[in-house]
Amino acid sequence: MTLSVEMTPPPFDPELGAALQVIAEMIPPSLTADMIPAMRGGGLIPMSSNEELCRDGRLTLEERQVPGPDGAPDISLLILKPTTFAGALGCLYVAHGGGMILGDNRTGLADVLDWAEEFGLILVSVEYRLAPETPHPGPIDDCYAGLLWTAEHADELGFDPGRLIVAGASAGGGLAAALALMARDKGGPALAGQLLMCPMLDDRNDTFSARQMAGRGVWDATANETGWNALLGAARGGPDVSPYAAPARATDLANLPPAFIDVGSAETFRDEDVAYASRIWQAGGAAELHVWPGGFHGFDGFAPQAALSQEAKAARVRWLHRLLDV
Amino acid sequence: MKDLAVRLAALDADAGAALRVISYFDSLVEARAGLQSIVRGAAVLADCPARLVDRERRVHIRVSPSGQAAWLDEPPEETWLRTEVGPATLWLERAGPPGPVEAMILERAAGAARAVLDRTRGRTRTADPASVELIVDASAPPDVRLQAARHLGLTESGYAVALDNGARVLSGPLPTLPGRAGIGPTTPILDLPASWAAARVALRFAAEGTDEDPGEQVVHATELGALALLAEVHDQPALPDVKALAHAASAAPWMLTTLHTMAASISLRAAATTLRVHHSTLQDRITHAEHLLGWTVREPQGRLRLQLALALRRLQRHP
Numbered sequence: 001m002t003l004s005v006e007m008t009p010p011p012f013d014p015e016l017g018a019a020l021q022v023i024a025e026m027i028p029p030s031l032t033a034d035m036i037p038a039m040r041g042g043g044l045i046p047m048s049s050n051e052e053l054c055r056d057g058r059l060t061l062e063e064r065q066v067p068g069p070d071g072a073p074d075i076s077l078l079i080l081k082p083t084t085f086a087g088a089l090g091c092l093y094v095a096h097g098g099g100m101i102l103g104d105n106r107t108g109l110a111d112v113l114d115w116a117e118e119f120g121l122i123l124v125s126v127e128y129r130l131a132p133e134t135p136h137p138g139p140i141d142d143c144y145a146g147l148l149w150t151a152e153h154a155d156e157l158g159f160d161p162g163r164l165i166v167a168g169a170s171a172g173g174g175l176a177a178a179l180a181l182m183a184r185d186k187g188g189p190a191l192a193g194q195l196l197m198c199p200m201l202d203d204r205n206d207t208f209s210a211r212q213m214a215g216r217g218v219w220d221a222t223a224n225e226t227g228w229n230a231l232l233g234a235a236r237g238g239p240d241v242s243p244y245a246a247p248a249r250a251t252d253l254a255n256l257p258p259a260f261i262d263v264g265s266a267e268t269f270r271d272e273d274v275a276y277a278s279r280i281w282q283a284g285g286a287a288e289l290h291v292w293p294g295g296f297h298g299f300d301g302f303a304p305q306a307a308l309s310q311e312a313k314a315a316r317v318r319w320l321h322r323l324l325d326v
Numbered sequence: 327m328k329d330l331a332v333r334l335a336a337l338d339a340d341a342g343a344a345l346r347v348i349s350y351f352d353s354l355v356e357a358r359a360g361l362q363s364i365v366r367g368a369a370v371l372a373d374c375p376a377r378l379v380d381r382e383r384r385v386h387i388r389v390s391p392s393g394q395a396a397w398l399d400e401p402p403e404e405t406w407l408r409t410e411v412g413p414a415t416l417w418l419e420r421a422g423p424p425g426p427v428e429a430m431i432l433e434r435a436a437g438a439a440r441a442v443l444d445r446t447r448g449r450t451r452t453a454d455p456a457s458v459e460l461i462v463d464a465s466a467p468p469d470v471r472l473q474a475a476r477h478l479g480l481t482e483s484g485y486a487v488a489l490d491n492g493a494r495v496l497s498g499p500l501p502t503l504p505g506r507a508g509i510g511p512t513t514p515i516l517d518l519p520a521s522w523a524a525a526r527v528a529l530r531f532a533a534e535g536t537d538e539d540p541g542e543q544v545v546h547a548t549e550l551g552a553l554a555l556l557a558e559v560h561d562q563p564a565l566p567d568v569k570a571l572a573h574a575a576s577a578a579p580w581m582l583t584t585l586h587t588m589a590a591s592i593s594l595r596a597a598a599t600t601l602r603v604h605h606s607t608l609q610d611r612i613t614h615a616e617h618l619l620g621w622t623v624r625e626p627q628g629r630l631r632l633q634l635a636l637a638l639r640r641l642q643r644h645p
Contacts, residue, residue, distance in 0.1 A: 014359035018350045018367065305370045305393025307362065 009212050010265045013294030019303035020217065020296060029215055030222035033132070033230065036101050048106040058084055058117055066149040069141035076127040077146050078105045079157065080113065085120030090163025090192065090324060092116065093150055094125045095143050095179070097170030097298070099200065099219065099227035101131055108169055108301060111313060115320060122159050124150050128175070131230035136245040139231070140178050144186075147179055151189030163324060165193045165257075170219070170298060171227065173199025177247040177276070180256050191257040193323045195316065198263045198297055199273060202248035203228040203236050207271035217267055217296035224268050248272050254283040260319045261287060262312055264295025290315050344430045347371055351434035361442050365389045365416075368435040372418045372428055377402065378439055380414030385443070411436045412479035414443060440479050444498055458493050461515070462486055462522035475515045486510035486522035488529040493522065500544075506532040506644075509546045521547075527557050530644045531637065537579055539643060540586040541636070556637055567619075567635040568642060574618035581618075582636075584611050588623065589633045 012020060031039065054061050060081050065074045081088060092115065096107040105125040116123040128142035147166065154161035166183075168176035173196040180194040205228060210221040228236045228246075235241055243250035259280055263273040270291065277289035292299070292312050300309035350371065354363055361378060369376035369389040375396070377388035390396045402408070405421040409432045416436050418428060460466050460474040461484075475484070475495070484497040488508040495518060500509065508529030510521030524547035531550060533541030547554070559565075575581050584601060588608070591597035598608040612623060622628045 011357070014354055014357035015363045015366065017357055018353035018359070021349050021353060022346050305366060305391075307366065307393070310393060 007212075009216055011294055012217070012266050012296060013292075013299075013306065013308045015306040016294060016296060016299050016303055016308060019299075019306065023218065023302045027218060029217055029220040031099070031219075031226050032222065033226050036132075036226075036230070039102055047104075048109065053078075053080060053106065053109065053113065055113065055117070058082065059113065059123075066146060069138075069145045072138065072141065072145075075142045075146050076105065077150070078123075078125040078127070080109075080116060080123040080125075081158070082117050082120050082122075084117065088122045088157070088159040089120040089326065090165065091122045091124060091150060091154070091157065091159040092195075093147055093164060093166050093176075093179075094123060095128065095166075095168040095172035095175035096125065097168065097172040098130075099223065100139060100171045100231045101227055103130075103171075108172075110304075111300075111316070112167060115317065118317070119320060119324060119326060121163075121165075122157055124157075131227075132233075135233060136231050136242065140175055140182070140244050143175050143179055144182050147183070147189060162190070163192050164189060165195060165320075165323070166191055167195035167197070168199070169197035169301070171200045173197050174201050174247060177201060177259075178244045180259075181243055181247055181250055184255055193258045193260065194256065195260045195319070196262075196273075196276075197316070198267065198269055199247075199261065199276070200224070200227065200269060201246060201276055202272040203232055203241050203246040204248070205237065205268075207268075207275075209270035209272075210268045213266060213268050213270075217264075218299075218302070219268055219297040221268055248276060252283065253279045253285060256280060256283075256285050258286040258323060259288070260316065260323075262290040262292065262315065264297060264299055265291050265293050266295060267297040269297065288319055343427045347427060347430045347434055351438045355438045355441055358445075359438075359442075360446075361385065361387055361439060362389070362395065364435055364438045364442065366393050367438075368416065368418065368431050369393070372420070372431050375419040376435070377417050377419065378411070378414060379417075380411070380443060382413050383443065385414060407432060409433065409436045411440045411443065414439065444479060455492065458495050461495050461518050462493060464519035468516055471518070472515055475518075480515060483512055483514050484518060484521075485512045486518055486525040488522070488525040490529075493525075503544060505543065506534060507544045508532055509544065511548050524548075524554075527554050530557055530641050532644070533640055537583050539640065540583045541590075541640060553637055556634070557641055559638065559641070565635075565638060567631060568638050570619045570621075571635045571639050574615055577618055578611075578614075580611065581615060584608070585615055585623070585632060586636055588612060589629060589636060594624075 050061050060083055062079045064077045064079060066077055068075045092112055094112055096103045096105055098107060105127040109125060112123055115121060126143050126146040128139045151161060151164055166176040166179045176194055177196050177199055180191055183189055183191050205221055205224050214221045232241060232245060241249050261273055261277045263270050274291060277287045280287040292308050295308055300312045303309055350367055354367060365376050365378045365387045366389045369391050370393055373391045375388060375390050379386055386397060388397045402417050407418040407420055407422050407424045407428060409416050416432060416439060418432060457474040457477050461471050478495060480497055484495050487494040487496060490506055506529060508525040510525030513521045528545040528547040528550060532543055532545040533539045535543045587600050588597045591600060594608060595605060598605045616622050621631060623632045
């Protein structure tokens with residue numbers, strides 16, 4: 001390990017670096033457990049109203065309470081359907097981001113709502129319980145219960161069950177990856193794809209990029225440790241972590257649905273996300289990987305107008321076009 | 327997650343918004359961001375389309391508030407907020423008067439764009455004669471000259487260019503210039519009057535590049551050396567060598583071009599190549615010229631004498 005190399009991080013993209021100065025005032029690179037209540041209550045993640053989500057009536061909104069995991073409370077699914085299409089093409093099942101400790105199922109839906117409109121997809125966003133109040137396996141079990149219900153109700157919801165895609169950003173990307181593993185291992189439901197945006201995959205938190213980006217950008221190794229500790233407690237980084245908590249722990253990445261993975265070159269998750277794509281290929285699977293140069297964690301959400309953000313968003317849409325063959 | 331535009335819009339009344347604008351564009355400049363990024367920054371932060379146009383340097387950029395390049399041929403409206411960036415103009419497509427944050431966006435984006443334009447698209451030809459006149463006028467107060475320099479996008483140093491029909495003050499690489507030009511040395515802004523004086527001397531040594539007036543069209547003052555002293559000689563036509571040159575020139579249309587090329591080439595063979603004549607033809611011509619001039623030009627001494635005569639003749643033509 002050469003310290004000097006680790007201390008030289010890749011440069012931020014010029015536009016993203018400029019935006020980061022403002023973003024850092026909202027969300028410092030390092031988060032610790034004592035900051036969780038303030039982050040949850042600080043208006044960092046604004047609540048989207050029903051009106052905003054329905055986009056002038058182009059989408060209809062429904063909130064359904066559906067059975068949770070065995071012995072656990074019901075979970076809430078936010079279901080948005082495009083009204084511009086007679087029948088839905090497929091379904092995007094979305095887990096929100098927020099490091100396992102923040103956010104709700106109305107968080108970060110702007111882009112997936114665009115896709116729902118563009119492709120005529122039903123959007124189902126799951127309200128999973130958060131850590132640390134609910135440690136593993138509560139959050140992923142909530143997500144899986146909601147996915148099972150969604151697949152079983154494809155007819156009622158009105159989508160082709162052969163076009164069910166799991167998606168998420170950051171912690172949501174990790175949950176979506178875990179859903180793909182669970183669906184494979186537990187005999188369903190069948191998934192058409194997994195769309196993993198800068199996914200949070202590895203509780204060990206010790207990759208080169210995690211060390212290299214410490215104290216920089218968004219969601220550094222300290223923040224990452226805070227999130228994983230909340231989810232896994234003392235088990236974090238130890239020998240007994242389930243791949244359904246941290247998909248990077250999976251020893252077998254064969255027989256998964258086609259994956260889309262993107263990540264910034266200047267973020268903690270760079271190396272674990274690149275490794276995940278590589279391991280899917282090594283296992284004979286299909287994956288598309290984009291590493292956006294100079295991107296920090298979640299750059300396209302924080303600075304959607306930047307040139308690099310537009311490229312990153314467009315790449316996802318192109319993948320959906322190919323995946324859905326439309 | 328709220329994006330930047332929303333954040334800044336919410337902070338509009340706040341002095342903090344102006345500080346964020348400053349740090350945003352400072353950061354772009356530091357990272358050497360391009361014009362698209364700068365115009366996009368203006369559009370996003372102001373939450374309205376922004377455009378940058380520099381006809382001379384063929385820059386036409388328009389960006390929507392969502393960050394997309396979106397050129398429109400419709401001309402800008404008179405009422406829009408605007409600022410000049412040298413010969414370029416930056417607009418925010420919104421009617422004035424500007425609020426404090428908008429004014430800051432215009433100022434900072436223009437400053438950032440100017441740096442990129444000068445670095446990547448070649449220096450501007452100054453289109454403001456009044457400012458140029460002030461900058462090269464040693465009798466004008468220094469602060470007035472500095473202000474005029476800033477108006478032309480000059481920050482630290484520059485050089486004066488003397489043309490047949492005017493003056494320019496530039497910095498960076500020399501653009502393509504029309505016709506004869508004398509180039510002054512690069513100096514700090516306040517020393518530009520001296521650069522201008524040297525440029526005017528250099529212009530007298532610049533030729534039209536014709537058979538009647540062969541030679542370089544662009545002459546750098548720093549390359550003249552002691553030759554510049556000849557500009558102080560009075561009544562060049564009366565000098566015997568200048569008269570001899572005029573006598574030779576009247577004998578054949580190729581005479582002056584041949585003598586200039588011969589004097590400016592490292593060998594007769596190179597001169598023949600430049601003139602596209604056979605080596606023996608050139609020998610014949612030079613023998614003829616030497617007869618008319620009255621001295622041999624193939625020896626170093628005679629060659630220097632020829633070079634001086636040619637220079638004096640050019641000074642005579644361009645008083």
